[in-house]
Amino acid sequence: xxxxxxxxxxxxxxxxxxxxxxxxxxxxxxxxxxxxxxxxxxxxxxxxxxxxxxxxxxxxxxxxxxxxxxxxxxxxxxxxxxxxxxxxxxxxxxxxxxxxxxxxxxxxxxxxxxxxxxxxxxxxxxxxxxxxxxxxxxxxxxxxxxxxxxxxxxxxxxxxxxxxxxxxxxxxxxxxxxxxxxxxxxxxx
Numbered sequence: 001x002x003x004x005x006x007x008x009x010x011x012x013x014x015x016x017x018x019x020x021x022x023x024x025x026x027x028x029x030x031x032x033x034x035x036x037x038x039x040x041x042x043x044x045x046x047x048x049x050x051x052x053x054x055x056x057x058x059x060x061x062x063x064x065x066x067x068x069x070x071x072x073x074x075x076x077x078x079x080x081x082x083x084x085x086x087x088x089x090x091x092x093x094x095x096x097x098x099x100x101x102x103x104x105x106x107x108x109x110x111x112x113x114x115x116x117x118x119x120x121x122x123x124x125x126x127x128x129x130x131x132x133x134x135x136x137x138x139x140x141x142x143x144x145x146x147x148x149x150x151x152x153x154x155x156x157x158x159x160x161x162x163x164x165x166x167x168x169x170x171x172x173x174x175x176x177x178x179x180x181x182x183x184x185x186x187x188x189x
Contacts, residue, residue: 003029003078003187008085009036013043015083015104015175020050022180029187033075035068037087063090072097079187082141083179086118089141101141102186104179106171108153109137113146123164123171133157134167136174138182152182 005023009016013034020031034047034054047054061067069092072080082089082103094101105113107122117125126134135155140148154177156170 002027004076005029005031005079005081005183005187006033006035006072006075006077007031007081007083008089009034009041009043009083010038010086011041011043011084013041013046013084014172015179016043017046017050018176019081019083019180019183020047020052022184024050026184028184029078032077033071035071037062037085043084059087062087063092065092069093069096079183081183088115088145091143094141094143099140102151102183103139103141103146103148104175105137105139105146106134106168106175107137108133108135108155109139109146109150113137115145117146120164120168123167126158126167127162127164131158134171136171136178138179151186152178154178 007016007019016034023030031052034043034052036044036056039056044054057068072093080097080101089101107126112122112125133155135153137150138152139150142148154174156174158167
């Protein structure tokens with residue numbers, strides 16, 4: 001029986017779609033549900049395009065025992081993947097799914113993590129501090145932003161004339177290459 005992946009995302013869903021495609025022909029796992037906190041998020045349409053069930057939820061549903069937690073318990077995922085999900089993940093769900101929630105961050109944690117550090121904000125801070133490299137961090141989610149145990153990191157060199165857009169492009173390439181593989185390795189373990 002295939003392992004079950006649930007993905008949380010807030011935006012365009014490029015990582016989500018990449019993960020869905022990676023597991024489309026897999027004998028190991030499949031994406032069974034995509035959840036978003038934005039009604040009009042493109043990720044919901046991408047999930048539908050691939051015949052993956054998708055649902056919108058609000059803050060109340062996320063923190064309620066009768067909301068998202070109940071949906072997850074019914075779905076019984078082997079892994080919950082945060083792929084561009086911007087809200088703090090509730091302890092209620094973390095307690096119910098210990099060591100089953102992972103996130104990807106567009107920097108080399110522990111630097112450039114925490115509340116408000118996502119997307120362009122991370123890349124701008126890295127450029128402002130003249131960092132010679134950046135990368136991605138895949139980590140377990142705990143009760144604090146970006147402080148869970150690190151599972152995987154990959155670096156990329158930066159040049160002197162980087163822009164937030166050029167850094168984002170380099171980071172996205174790392175995400176697309178490594179995120180599905182790390183998920184697969186976790187589910188095979």
